[in-house]
Amino acid sequence: MHNAINTAALVEMDWGLIGSTVVTGLVIVFLILAILVLFLWLFGKIFKAINSAGDKKARLKQVTAQQAANTRTSATATASPAEGTEDDEYIEEDDDEIIAVIAAAIAAYGAAEGKQYRIASIKRPRSARSGWSSAGIADNMRGFYN
Numbered sequence: 001m002h003n004a005i006n007t008a009a010l011v012e013m014d015w016g017l018i019g020s021t022v023v024t025g026l027v028i029v030f031l032i033l034a035i036l037v038l039f040l041w042l043f044g045k046i047f048k049a050i051n052s053a054g055d056k057k058a059r060l061k062q063v064t065a066q067q068a069a070n071t072r073t074s075a076t077a078t079a080s081p082a083e084g085t086e087d088d089e090y091i092e093e094d095d096d097e098i099i100a101v102i103a104a105a106i107a108a109y110g111a112a113e114g115k116q117y118r119i120a121s122i123k124r125p126r127s128a129r130s131g132w133s134s135a136g137i138a139d140n141m142r143g144f145y146n
Helices: 002-010 015-070 095-113 131-144
Strands: none
Touching: 015 095
């Protein structure tokens, strides 16, 4: 046992290998940190662009609603499914079109009465569920009603 301790103490350390290992480790750590900073910066730019596009869309909706409220003509809307679609397929309508139709209907109603109405705000209900979600909940709860 005494001999093994002396042999380990006599082993000469390779300072060049130790230095190169330390420098390589530091370079790799800082390179990965720089890549993470670049990645987060890029995501910040992407999300800022998405938010500004959403703000532009919201301003466009507001202007469209104001223009529709200021018009005194009646509007009619007809919805027909696109060619090649089935009747039971869900067709998603654009919110801008719905808002414009509602605003035009309100403007026409106001014009009939000789008054001018405007839409102050439009908000979705917080607890809005899709039809599929409501049907699933009703199906799961059916056993508790009896």
